[in-house]
Amino acid sequence: MTVDYHAILPELILAGTIMLVLVVDLFLPARLKWGSMPIGLIGVLGSLVAVLTLLGDERATFGGAFVVDNFAVLFKVFFLVAAVIVLAVSRHYIDQPGYYQGEYYFLLLTSFLGCLLMPSSRDLLMLFIALELVSAPGFLMAAFRKWTVTGVEGGLKFFLIGVLSTAVMLFGMSLIYGLTGGKTRLDEVAGALGKLDASQEAMALASILFVVVGFAFKVSAFPFQFWAPDTYEGAPVPVAAFLAVASKAAGFAGLLQLMFVAFIGQHEFWVPIFAFLAIATMTIGNLVALQQRQFVRLLAYSGIAQAGYILLPFALVTTDQAVNQQAFASATAYILIYGIMNLGAFAVAVALSKRSPRLLISDFAGVARVAPFLAVGMTLFMVSLAGVPPAAGFWAKILIFGAAISRGEVLGPLLAAIMVVNSVVSVFYYLAIARQMIFQPLEDTTPVRTPVLLAGVVGLSMAALLFFFLLPGTFSRLADISTLVA
Amino acid sequence: MIRLPFVLLFSAFLFSAGVYGVLARRNAVMVLMAIELMLNAVNVNLVAFSSSLHDVGGQIFALFVIAVAAAEVGIGLAIVILLFRNRASINVDEVNLLKW
DSSP: OOOOTTTTHHHHHHHHHHHHHHHHHHHSOGGGGGGHHHHHHHHHHHHHHHHHHTTTOOEEETTTTEEESHHHHHHHHHHHHHHHHHHHHHHHHHSSTTOOHHHHHHHHHHHHHHHHHGGGBOBHHHHHHHHHHHHHHHHHHHTOOTTSHHHHHHHHHHHHHHHHHHHHHHHHHHHHHHHTTSOOBHHHHHHHHHTOOHHHHHHHHHHHHHHHHHHHHHTTOGGGOTHHHHHHHHSOHHHHHHIIIIIHHHHHHHHHHIIIIISGGGHHHHHHHHHHHHHHHHHHHHHHHTTOOBHHHHHHHHHHHHHHHHHGGGGGOOSOHHHHHHHHHHHHHHHHHHHHHHHHHHHHHHHHHTTOTTOBGGGGTTHHHHOHHHHHHHHHHHHHHHTOSSSHHHHHHHHHHHHHHHHOTTHHHHHHHHHHHHHHHHHHHHHHHHHHHHHSOOOOOOOOOOOHHHHHHHHHHHHHHHHHHHOHHHHHHHHHHTOOOO | OOOHHHHHHHHHHHHHHHHHHHHHOOBHHHHHHHHHHHHHHHHHHHHHHHHHHTOTHHHHHHHHHHHHHHHHHHHHHHHHHHHHHHHSOOBGGGOOSOOO
């Protein structure tokens, strides 16, 4: 079997960088330990260049288990940009006593390697490996502040629920392997599942449910959402940013492939389940977010609500390919925009964490007077998360809304209506942050020093959100050409 | 040659025992062991299907599951040791500082 090395070049470059970071850290003196970060950054940029050389290509290797197509390239670019941002955000936050910087960057990049693999994995085994490669370093990073009780508690909850859901997912995968007569490639699984007789069909449906559990945990969907706030709060803020954006997007990338490729034939069974998941996830996320006092916890619940919006297009699947295509594109577009706005919000949180380490929302009072740039940035990110113009979050919501309406029947408009009600509820807590920063009197007059890296991240995220707001055609077209719906 | 349904019943029992252990045990190490039971039920399934289908893919899958499970136990024990250092207890019911 020949291996297409060009197809796996981005992963190879990143894997090499990871080894390099691990070795170089041994030889760095204590005050230069941050040196792992520029090395990692160069590796990530090199990997990004390698992904861009694959633009527009269609390649398959490892017997079709690893595929490079528009979908994979789009998500890989997204993950690598997210990696650049998380690295930039980590630089000053992690450079404090008590943090092991070399190990941190090693674990972070390993997780991103898993993210890169995820959209290319077209095989149950590959999906499992990619999912674990994202999760396992994530468990360690979540418990990285090991001297705090909350950090360890968040890490333990994340680990236990993560391993439990993985075990359930694997049980489902093993049954699917048996039922399909030894198939693990997603397209072959789809074909084999279509030919089952009625008695085996019931078993297959149960297995699909099991497999969905593993990914529902990753994207913090309803019954598996409770780890998210605890873990984000206990973890270092850049790690929370990673978990909220890259790890969640990886979960969705896997879920999109499973549902729209492997299990599309059984959609009548799982569409109601996803409708319920979407409604429950967004409603719980929004209602609990309303009463949060701590900013990272608020972002965690907001992230749960946003996951509910992204789950909604899954519930729109029908036998009509045009509808499926629209649903798929709207989910992809929402994931990308969600990533930009959430990374921006976390970058502002990191910038303010020196001033108020606990990141209570009340600490943000009047910050606009000492850090106007951060306050403007935060306001834009909050407005975008709420889905109000002028920010790209508005178009992202409109796309899902449009897909739901054009699906028709009762379910589509019903889901669209529930989504609108949820968006209105979410405006309260998102704009409360902006109000706190701009209109409340300033209590703590210490000036905020924003490192150039953080200011750059905030500025770039703002620019991207405004750009996509003014030219909505660009990202909806990106989502359109990268569809997996045949 | 043991027939396939018996093996599948056995693995379903193993999996259920694991789920029960996760829900009922209060000691974090015992919870980890229960999760191992669940993962081993997966391995039994994969190997049983693999041998009855005469397809080697399932055994390869099982090898990956074994390797990943070992890595996860390592991570899990590290986190449990941290918990013990911080609280002098590994009872998962006492991990309740953060809620809502």
